[in-house]
Amino acid sequence: MINRRQAPLITTPDTLELRNPEQAALACGAPVFMFEAGNQEVSRIDFVFDAGSWHQSRPLLASFTNKMLQEGTTALTPAQIADRLDYHGAYLQLECTADYASLSLYCLNKHLNSILPVFMSIVQDPIFPDRELNQLAGREKQGYMVNKEKVSFQARRHFSRLLFGSNHPYGASAEAEDFDFIGGRADLLKAFFEAHYKQAPLCVMISGRDTEATCDRLMALCEDWEVSDSSATAAYHAVNGTGEQRLMIPHPGAIQHAIRVGKTTISKTHPDYQELKLINTLLGGYFGSRLMANIREDKGYTYGINSSVTTYRHDAVFVVGTEVGAAYSEATVKEILKEVGRLCTEMVPQDELSLVAQYLSGVLLSEFDGPFALADRYRDAFLFGLDFDYYRDFFHLLRRAEPLRLMHLSQTYLSPDTLKVVIVG
């Protein structure tokens, strides 16, 4: 008879084995990183440009330039692009944040020869046709009108505005009329493209199998790519938050309230950042976190609550977010502030700290599973001037974090009276 009370031994990895990527460079100077891994004959290729909304002079300019890349090039109509990609089972992912813009191609290796020229045409020679731009604006506006109805969307918007001000790229958000305006201004998109996509990409990532061969092909295709010197001066934006400590935005008919509680904080390159990350995990960064245990699993106020630290190139944000039954919103804010306060006044018990360290050690392993995950993690670090050592350091920190120091850091970075509150509902 098996003794079910006897728990099997749990092993925690004692090293994080990460192989540094192979490196090369395109003729234009862009660094190329290769992540050879996995069993499947597939590839992902990412081009990352310094073309985020940080550089835009009008709302939506950066994201629309990014989205329009696939809507026609000097060589291919939008329908031909869609058809060529779909015919080979390939697909394209376009992303634009405040800091960066990227294009990612997913493709079976056997079709790379056919698809790489299409991909490079999208990267290098988009033409931004008026008709497609106008249609895109119509579709995106409609998506915006739907999002506007969601309390979570409104809470996110108002919270960013509260922290950064509505003229700052991290605080700005588009209004309905911005979609109408941008839909008629292909000229602005073309100018944005000239200024920010005709510089060498910040980095290129190749992940999957046979990455060196793919790199050779890519280098050949990019041999004559003419880029300008990346000497464009980075725009400066002053943080100009609205100053309010607490904001209540009415949303008629809402049966749940969306809540955001947080502040700006230190970024990835700061020496205390990794410990802050650990504190955040304890608080609201995993299913067993204090916020989940208290507000969901004990009180049942919400389907989910979490906290996060989001790092931007020039700033960072700590935020707790949740949606709760309308009747529970005041009580929830109180509990959130209470949990943050506890981090500042009580040392984390050693067993709780060990549990979180064990959890994160295992999860780190998952976060590097497979070629695409490796590329994602490397990119996250590289864009902050870091490399895989950043994760190796975090892994070691998990073994030596000290409760007293974590409490002091909480006092420095998370003091409850410095937190701003937004409630929509």
Next chain:
Amino acid sequence: MIQFTDKILPNGLRVLIHEDESTQLAAVNLVYNVGARDEEPDKTGFAHLFEHLMFGGSEHIPDYDAVAQAMGAENNAFTNNDITNYYLSFPAYNLESALWLESDRMKALTLNSKSLEVQRSVVIEEFKQRYLNQPYGNVWHLMRELCYKSHPYQWPTIGKNIRHIEEATLEDVQHFFDTYYRPNNAVLTIAGNVKTYQVLNLVERWFSDIEPGEPVVKSFTKEVEQTRARTHYHYAEVPADMLVMAWHVPARVHQGYYTADLLSDVLGRGKSARLIQALVKEEPIFSSVNAYVTGDIDPGLLVIQGTLLPEINMGYAEQAVHGEIKKLQDELITEKELNKIRNQLEAQKVFGETSTLNIAMNLGFAALLGNPQLVNSEIQYYQAITPQDLQLAAKRLLASHRTNTLYYFSKSKNA
């Protein structure tokens, strides 16, 4: 080709094992053959509520999550109309802990009123967050009622209404567990950096003493063949009109299912698909439109769902969709277009196999359908479909008298 070992323990638990040395992780997936279709019409939402209770601790493990977290596991579960699926992904050397966790709650789940009260409340908030407090959140409540007149697919997994969740009792919970959460009603899959013989030993150690339950006999009232088109008009505070159309398609294990799935791909898979090219790009009617099959075990639906652009009238959009369907009925699709979809399916399969958790889930579901080899052979069913098959299916399945249409109007736009 996914290689795997397939074994059934004396208590009826089916065990599948797939080795993959390229990862440091392992995944454990445990699927129970019970979903919202097994519920009583006056106790809907129960299978999903029960899924929440499975995390409330078991006889020898009071805190499931604490053990999962100590293992470094990412874990979760989902319920749909057919199944309830639990999974963990973790560093492979902690496999035994995962089996300990899953076996203990299968053997002796702790059911108590505190856990029921809290999870009842959590699920009610989930109901609000995902279905009531979202624009278009009730579309599938309305569609299911419109499409199904006798089969239990007529209610969604979250339940018909909040009241059913409020009324669930501990006795209901215990009965549900005893009936459905038995080894003979489940499939356990282990995939990743593991050795098959070791896995088999561990599975036997932890699962073989669990008593089987009575065989579960599934007998659902069949839908009667639809003979007349059905429509439903709904007005809500949403910014844009939405059109949702659905047609009944064959059961998941039927060859006709694959043909229906491929039809939906012709209409909606990728940016080059017909509905997107014709009704979003060439003539802008929808801001977004998609086509898909629901993939249910019993006969499910082929769905077309689109949000209308502001200046477009509902009747016009509907005619435009019917126009595209008529093309499928009148004209054979070209080999080239069919090849495109075959290539898309192949790529989807290969990319899907980059995740061991995904492989584990697919193996488990295929076994539950009756044949785990489907993970390898299904692609051939798709490859065998001809343009003539597609045309015939378009004529039969998408016939106008079989249409179910929901007109979801924006109150403010149509005031």
